[in-house]
Amino acid sequence: MSITGLRKPVHSAVSPIPSKSVKMASKPEKGEPRSTKGKAKLAKFTPKLAKLAPKLAKSKRNRVRRRGGTRKRRYDQRRKTTTILPLEEKQAEKQLETPIARLSYDQGYQEGLIAGGERILEEHLPSDLIIPDLTVREAVAAGVQVLKNRGIPLLDSNAVYRELEEALRGKKSYAFIRLGDGELLTLAQEKVLSLEEISRAGYFLPYAGVNIPNLEARDELATCVKVASLIGxxxxxxxxxQPLLFAVLRAHGIEYEKLRYTTSTMNYLLEEQGLLLKLLRGRKVLVIGDVAAQLSEALIMQGVEVTGVITPVNGYADYPRVVAEANAYDYDIALVAAGIAAIPIAVHLAGVGGKVTFDFGHLANRMAGLAHPERNESTP
Structure with a gap:
C-alpha cells in the first residue's frame, strides 16, 4: 500500500461553493415576509400583532426619516442664527475689558500696600497714641520713636471709666461717641472724597442709616464731633x-488737637474688663436702638435697672423723634445703638438733658445674644 493510500480524507469546514448552475434563493419582494415559518409562529401566538407587523415596520421607517430631517433642520437653523461680530465690535469688547483689568490691578495694589507696609506699621505703633498723617515711608525713614512728639494721647479703659463715673456722680453732661468708616465716609462727602467714591466704598451706609448723598447728615456729624466729650x-x-479721620477733621475746620480721644472699640473693652456693668449698676438706664428690647432684658438679668426702651431707630433722619421721646424718660445714662444716628442722638441728649450718653454700637447685639459682626472698627 502506498503512502498516499494511508491518508485519511480531509473534510473541509467550509461548505463548497455552489456552481453557477445552482439557483440561489431569491430575495423576497418588498412587503413579503422573510420567514414564512416565523410568520406562522407569530400568527399562532398573537394574530392581531401579526396583522400589525407590516404597519409597524413602515412606521419605524417613517420615524427614522423624520429624525434625520429634524436634525438637518436644527443644524440649518443653528447656521442661520450664528452671527459673527464685526471687527469694530470685537475691538470695543477688548476696550471694555481694559478699565476692568486696570481697576482690579489698582485694587490689588492698594490691598497689597495695606497688607504690607501699613499693616506692619500698625503692629508697631504704640497703643496709647495716634499719629496724624503718618505714612509708611516716613515711619521707616525716621522711626516711630522720633515721631511721638506729634502724638495725641488716647484714654485707656480705666481713664474712660473714671470720666463716665465722675460725670454720673456729678450729674454732668457727657457724650461719648465713636467714629468708624461709616461716620468718616459720611463726613467726607464733597469735602474729601467724591460722592461716587463714597457710594462705592460705603455700600453699607444705607444699613447704617444714611443714604448718599446726605450733606445735612455730614454737617450735623461735624457739629457733633466739635462738642462731644470723648471721641472713639x-x-x-x-x-x-485713621488716614481719613484727620483729613475730614481738617476739611471741616475742626482743631483736632483740642479734642479728646480714645479707641473706637472702647465699648468692647469696658464690657470685657467688667467695667461696664460696674458703671451701670445702681443707675437708671435708657436703652435706644433696634435691639433695645433684647438688650434691656439682658441688662435686667444682670442687675441693671432699665427705665426706658426706645425702638426702632429708622436711620439718621429719625434722630429728632428719638431725642424728643427720650426726654420723657427718667434716666441717668443712655445706651444708644443706632448706627450713624447714634452720634446726634447721644450729643443732643447730653446737651439738652444734662445726661451721660454712650454710643454703644454692636456691643448691644453681643450682650443681647444676637448675631453681630466680628469686633472691628466699622460702623455696622
Whole structure:
C-alpha cells in the first residue's frame, strides 16, 4: 500500500461553493415576509400583532426619516442664527475689558500696600497714641520713636471709666461717641472724597442709616464731633479709617488737637474688663436702638435697672423723634445703638438733658445674644 493510500480524507469546514448552475434563493419582494415559518409562529401566538407587523415596520421607517430631517433642520437653523461680530465690535469688547483689568490691578495694589507696609506699621505703633498723617515711608525713614512728639494721647479703659463715673456722680453732661468708616465716609462727602467714591466704598451706609448723598447728615456729624466729650477713633491704618479721620477733621475746620480721644472699640473693652456693668449698676438706664428690647432684658438679668426702651431707630433722619421721646424718660445714662444716628442722638441728649450718653454700637447685639459682626472698627 502506498503512502498516499494511508491518508485519511480531509473534510473541509467550509461548505463548497455552489456552481453557477445552482439557483440561489431569491430575495423576497418588498412587503413579503422573510420567514414564512416565523410568520406562522407569530400568527399562532398573537394574530392581531401579526396583522400589525407590516404597519409597524413602515412606521419605524417613517420615524427614522423624520429624525434625520429634524436634525438637518436644527443644524440649518443653528447656521442661520450664528452671527459673527464685526471687527469694530470685537475691538470695543477688548476696550471694555481694559478699565476692568486696570481697576482690579489698582485694587490689588492698594490691598497689597495695606497688607504690607501699613499693616506692619500698625503692629508697631504704640497703643496709647495716634499719629496724624503718618505714612509708611516716613515711619521707616525716621522711626516711630522720633515721631511721638506729634502724638495725641488716647484714654485707656480705666481713664474712660473714671470720666463716665465722675460725670454720673456729678450729674454732668457727657457724650461719648465713636467714629468708624461709616461716620468718616459720611463726613467726607464733597469735602474729601467724591460722592461716587463714597457710594462705592460705603455700600453699607444705607444699613447704617444714611443714604448718599446726605450733606445735612455730614454737617450735623461735624457739629457733633466739635462738642462731644470723648471721641472713639479707629486705630486701623486702612484707607477709610485713621488716614481719613484727620483729613475730614481738617476739611471741616475742626482743631483736632483740642479734642479728646480714645479707641473706637472702647465699648468692647469696658464690657470685657467688667467695667461696664460696674458703671451701670445702681443707675437708671435708657436703652435706644433696634435691639433695645433684647438688650434691656439682658441688662435686667444682670442687675441693671432699665427705665426706658426706645425702638426702632429708622436711620439718621429719625434722630429728632428719638431725642424728643427720650426726654420723657427718667434716666441717668443712655445706651444708644443706632448706627450713624447714634452720634446726634447721644450729643443732643447730653446737651439738652444734662445726661451721660454712650454710643454703644454692636456691643448691644453681643450682650443681647444676637448675631453681630466680628469686633472691628466699622460702623455696622
Amino acid at each position: 477713633v479707629p486705630m486701623s491704618r486702612a484707607s477709610y479709617f
